Amino acid sequence: MLSLPYRNQSTNPTVHRRNPSNPTLLTPHSQLLNIQVGTGAATLPTVANASKEFPAITRLHLTYARKIYGGHQGARHFWRNCLPRLKYHNPAIPMTVRQTEEQEGPAALTIYFAERASNAASLLSAKDVTDKHAPAPGEAEQTAVLDVKNLDYKDIWAKVKNMTGAQEIQPTPEQESELQKLEQMRQQSDKDRARIAAIRQAKADQERMLQEARGEVEKLRQL
Template identity: 75%
Template sequence: MVNVFKRMRKLKTKVKLPMNEYPTPLPFLQFFGKIAAASNAQILNVRVGTGAAIFPSATSATQEFPAITRLHLTYAQKIYGGHQGARHFWRNCLPRLKYHNPGLQMTVKQTQEQEGPAALTIYFAERASNAASLTAAKVEDKHAPAPESTEKTAVLDLKNLDYKEIWNKVKMVTGAQDVPATAEEEAELQKLEQMRQQSEKDRVRLAAIRQAKKDQERMLQEARGEIEKLKQL
């Protein structure tokens, strides 16, 4: 019998393909393409959406809206008892606010106290805005850091509010200016929505295929059972 390994060792020449003729590892590239797309979607989700806004700073503050120095959010770990909106505000809005206000300190306290406050403490430079003075809730948040001597605070009661309602309240009190999405970002959002819709269609289609396969297997099993019964007659 010919020893294949010996024959291979005796080969003096090696066949080389030009660089442009090597096969492309499509699955590998597609895998990393999906990772890149997911990463871009995450970044885009932080840049635009509810909470993508800029707070008044020392250079942009007005008589009506003083500069915002920091934020503190307190809410309970579980969503019942009116804490769902505060939790969603933390998940959806705070990352966007931090992205557009990178120098602003934001602290969060998640408690086990379902009967405790769901509150957002807003720290103003020197004085609170008129809107904050009028709408601030009579809620105490023992977890919020004490203000500095140059700060004034206003506490917003977030219980039983949707996160979008919370954001509207924050905008009214602080004078935050929304950062609109660019034309490129709008196009990317539309593309992502189309991908999401296609993914949902694919999910439904695959679920139908799996169900049809299960139904077919069940029918075959039932048919085999009937055949076995006939054999025993």
């Protein structure tokens, strides 16, 4: 069974990880911010606040293939981007992941409801997709399987919200300010990398031209 991308994220969210859009390591503070807000940062219905429309969520299970081709890319990105945030805001809800070698197999997210599934889940669940790796529901659980193959991770999240009634966490003004600073840093980093790459390319071009010139001189000497 595959773990979530952030090890011990509920109790130690300061483990460094690489930002997919920036090769530099995130600081402990910015990594914490990265799982506090963003796509997937939301609270799921519990027994304490469940409604008739949206019953409590008891657990989640995601299955997808190890390689991204064959429609599994979105599921992998959902595991990497959304599940850590969901787990951070719903630490009591078990969330398991199974990564398989079955590229032709399903990419499926199984949502477990207390007693009964929501009406939206009943409408959106895939009737022709089964996940043999998903744990069997308990006597007091009902499941809905979401076919996530060939879906972008943001589209997967939109369906999860509709099926579960998840309430998204909005960033505070302080977090918004910090996110803007991080984005500015990312943009500056991109500019710096482009500038350095241009300098290196110019140097390589100059070296090539010098080598060509030396070759021409050598040819003239041999005449």
